Amino acid sequence: MSDIDVIYRQANPPESPLANWRGFKQETVVLQRGSVHSPGGRPLTCDIIFERDVEVTLRDGTVIYTDVYRPVTDDRVPALMAWSPYGKQGGFWQLDVFPDRAGVPAQAVSGLQKWEAPDPAYWCEHGYAIVNPDARGSFESGGDVQVFSSQEGRDGADVIEWIAEQDWSSGKVGMAGNSWLAVTQWLIAAQRPPHLTAIAPWEGLTDVYRDLVAMGGIPDPVFTEGILQNNYGRNKIEDVIAMITKRPLFDEYWATKVIDVSKIDIPVYVVASYTNALHTRGTLAAYAKLDPDKTWLRIHNSMEWPDFYEHQDDLRRFYDHVLKGAKNGWEETPRVRMAILDPGHEDVLDVAQPSFPPPGVVSTAFYLRCDDHTISRSEPTDAASTSYDAEGGRAVFEADLGDLTLAGPMRLRLWVQADGHDEMDLFVGVQKVAADGSVLVPEFMPKLPSPGARGQLRVSHRKTDDRLSTDLVPHHTHDEVQPLSEGEIVAVDIEIWPMAMRWHRGEKLRIVVSGQELQVPIVPGLPPRPTNNAGRHIIHSGPQRPSFLMAPVLPTAEHG
Numbered sequence: 001m002s003d004i005d006v007i008y009r010q011a012n013p014p015e016s017p018l019a020n021w022r023g024f025k026q027e028t029v030v031l032q033r034g035s036v037h038s039p040g041g042r043p044l045t046c047d048i049i050f051e052r053d054v055e056v057t058l059r060d061g062t063v064i065y066t067d068v069y070r071p072v073t074d075d076r077v078p079a080l081m082a083w084s085p086y087g088k089q090g091g092f093w094q095l096d097v098f099p100d101r102a103g104v105p106a107q108a109v110s111g112l113q114k115w116e117a118p119d120p121a122y123w124c125e126h127g128y129a130i131v132n133p134d135a136r137g138s139f140e141s142g143g144d145v146q147v148f149s150s151q152e153g154r155d156g157a158d159v160i161e162w163i164a165e166q167d168w169s170s171g172k173v174g175m176a177g178n179s180w181l182a183v184t185q186w187l188i189a190a191q192r193p194p195h196l197t198a199i200a201p202w203e204g205l206t207d208v209y210r211d212l213v214a215m216g217g218i219p220d221p222v223f224t225e226g227i228l229q230n231n232y233g234r235n236k237i238e239d240v241i242a243m244i245t246k247r248p249l250f251d252e253y254w255a256t257k258v259i260d261v262s263k264i265d266i267p268v269y270v271v272a273s274y275t276n277a278l279h280t281r282g283t284l285a286a287y288a289k290l291d292p293d294k295t296w297l298r299i300h301n302s303m304e305w306p307d308f309y310e311h312q313d314d315l316r317r318f319y320d321h322v323l324k325g326a327k328n329g330w331e332e333t334p335r336v337r338m339a340i341l342d343p344g345h346e347d348v349l350d351v352a353q354p355s356f357p358p359p360g361v362v363s364t365a366f367y368l369r370c371d372d373h374t375i376s377r378s379e380p381t382d383a384a385s386t387s388y389d390a391e392g393g394r395a396v397f398e399a400d401l402g403d404l405t406l407a408g409p410m411r412l413r414l415w416v417q418a419d420g421h422d423e424m425d426l427f428v429g430v431q432k433v434a435a436d437g438s439v440l441v442p443e444f445m446p447k448l449p450s451p452g453a454r455g456q457l458r459v460s461h462r463k464t465d466d467r468l469s470t471d472l473v474p475h476h477t478h479d480e481v482q483p484l485s486e487g488e489i490v491a492v493d494i495e496i497w498p499m500a501m502r503w504h505r506g507e508k509l510r511i512v513v514s515g516q517e518l519q520v521p522i523v524p525g526l527p528p529r530p531t532n533n534a535g536r537h538i539i540h541s542g543p544q545r546p547s548f549l550m551a552p553v554l555p556t557a558e559h560g
Contacts, residue, residue: 004253007243008236012229014139019232020090024065024140026053030072031112038111047072048112048124053140056133058158064141066159069112069120070129070168078172078197078323079129079163082117083156083184085138085145085231091115092230095305103306116178116305122312128319129168133159135184137233145237147228148183148208148257156188157196164195171195172323176315178202178304179279183259186286190263198267198322200315203304205282208257209478212278213244216494217461217478218425220529221245223278250478261286269318270297271311274341274499275442275450276304277519281497284356284409292335297356299500301339301347303444340405341501343432343440348502357408357498361552363471368397368414368511368548370541375399375509375549383542390421390533394514398433401509406430407500408552409472414513415491415545416459420535422483424459428494429518430549432501433508440507451518453499458532459484462492469493472550489540500554511549513539 014021031037031048051068058064067088071077086093093115095101110121120130136155137145146152164171173195175185182204189199205211213224221241231237247253268290272283287297296318300307321330334352341347353359366375371384375397388395410430418424431452432440444450460481468475474493484490503509512518515533541547 006253007239007246008144009228009239009242011137011145011231011233011235011237013234014232016232018092018230019087020092020094021087021139021232022089024053028052038106038109040106041111042107042109042121044110044121046125048120056159056162058136058155062136062143064133064136064143064155065139066131066133068129068131069124071124071127073127075127076168076170077127077129078170078174078319079131080118080123080174080176080319081131081133081156081159081163082114082177082181083133083135083152083159083175083188084114084116084177084180085135085233086115086180087139087232088114088132088134103303104309108309116181116308118176119309119312126316127324131159131163137235137237138231139233141233144235145231145233147238147240148187149238150187150256152184153187153191156184157191157193160188160193160196172197174319174323175199176202178308179204182279182283186259186261186264189266189268190260192263192265196266198269198319199264200269200271200318201283201286202271202308203273203276203279203283204286205279206259206261206286207282208240209250209254211282213240214248214478216456217458217476218456218529218531219244219248222526222529226526249480259286262289264290265294267294267322268296269315270295271304271307272297272299273302273304273307274299274339274453274501275444277454279304281495284498287356292355295335296333297336298350299338299356301341301349301442338407338500340407341442341499343442344434344507345502345504357552358554361408361554363550364553366401366509366549366551367546368539368541370539370547373397375401375511377401379543379546380541381543383540383544385538385540387419387536387538388515390418390424390515390535390537392516394512395539396510396512398508398510400506401503402505403556404503404509405500405554405556406551407554409498410453410496410552411472411474411550412455412494412496412511413491413550414494414547415489415540417487417489417538417540418459418484418535419538421533422485423532424484424537425456425515425531425533426459426492426494426537427454427456427514427517428496429454429512430496430499431510431512432503433510435506439510452501453496454518455494455496457492457494459490459492462490464493472552489545491545
């Protein structure tokens with residue numbers, strides 16, 4: 001990006017009270033078995049060597065600092081690295097920020113773990129070292145904080161090789177962690193450092209423009225600002241909010257933030273869900289580009305943080321196999337284990353499939369009828385339209401379509417018109433309605449339900465690339481603005497991220513179209529993202545302008 005003028009802002013200092021910084025201190029101590037390191041936390045089950053603020057020099061001479069936790073042994077051990085700028089100790093982001101600790105009980109972890117990272121108490125007990133760097137620019141590490149750039153990939157690759165050189169290291173290195181710590185696994189593995197043996201990205205986006213700052217072409221400064229504000233360091237941080245304001249269309253800058261996961265040639269254990277507004281799309285898009293002979297996918301039915309700690313044993317089976325050479329049966333693990341959501345009933349977990357979406361799905365059109373707000377499998381014969389207030393209303397379509405399971409991404413084709421404005425921000429969702437009329441939604445985290453599979457699009461960004469689009473997934477170029485003219489009716493294709501959900505006879509498939517977000521904020525207290533809506537939104541249906549949901553129907557025999 002040497003020829004791109006990247007905007008940076010000053011990072012907040014580590015001394016800020018919200019940073020929860022524990023200071024800089026280079027030391028090596030033994031954490032005693034039985035000791036407790038957080039209120040109500042899990043006591044250590046073994047002694048752990050803790051090397052604090054260890055200096056690592058990157059290829060460009062920048063010095064960063066890492067913490068190392070390792071078992072007390074003379075044996076060389078494999079390591080798991082968790083790469084992020086959130087703080088190797090302390091940091092703003094803590095489970096206590098979220099209702100009910102986001103479903104992670106205090107006693108489930110020791111408190112030694114960095115945010116979204118493996119718990120050293122668990123992994124050291126089982127013969128692994130945990131390496132927690134403060135990424136470039138964060139806290140006392142030198143340089144400026146990068147936001148999902150190739151620089152992070154190169155930096156992480158350097159630390160992987162540094163780990164392999166340590167006298168305690170077996171030379172086998174893996175990675176683990178959620179969110180930012182998953183995104184950087186894609187970035188670092190794409191660099192192909194020789195000693196990176198495997199990765200386990202637990203829900204990580206792969207396209208900063210389409211997954212984070214401007215999903216569907218609608219900028220989202222609100223959530224991203226929370227991320228930037230709560231990164232701490234001595235220098236600067238890449239200001240992607242200023243960059244989306246300066247460069248609102250997808251261009252060469254944003255292209256540098258699309259991760260080429262096809263370069264990854266090592267074993268990968270991918271974990272995804274259907275309810276994560278940031279990561280569902282990117283994680284499953286990445287999975288589709290990986291070598292199927294080296295990849296395992298598990299799609300769960302909850303939220304990434306509790307799932308990560310609840311499935312430590314499963315992750316260890318993977319790493320025991322690929323880092324320690326254990327003959328533990330991991331190679332017999334199904335290539336895909338997927339959940340099928342069934343709100344109002346019991347979700348089905350770990351349905352074995354050879355791939356995702358399952359190979360047996362059939363792309364099926366479900367047509368919207370604007371005259372009576374229903375859905376059918378047959379095209380409507382009469383033209384109709386419906387409208388709603390662009391700033392607070394919504395249109396709802398629903399029908400009982402019998403026993404039905406959808407499994408995969410979806411495309412919503414709408415014929416739309418703006419009355420009183422030249423723009424439309426559309427937010428759409430696919431949901432389930434019980435026989436009594438109540439909406440049945442999966443739970444994203446305790447006290448925070450998910451409205452189901454969703455998508456969104458700024459209509460002026462409706463242009464797609466047919467070469468990269470499929471029947472179920474439109475690829476929007478986001479490289480030009482096409483404002484609406486007065487009275488103009490246009491067709492738009494809205495990408496709805498993947499989901500697997502079951503409907504029973506008597507329940508209704510529901511499609512919601514709105515000018516406002518359908519999900520409450522991920523972080524309590526965040527305001528909704530700003531939209532560019534005014535007047536009324538009009539939706540059309542009929543033989544000349546068919547509006548429909550193209551969805552992947554899974555035959556009953558393959559439900560699990």
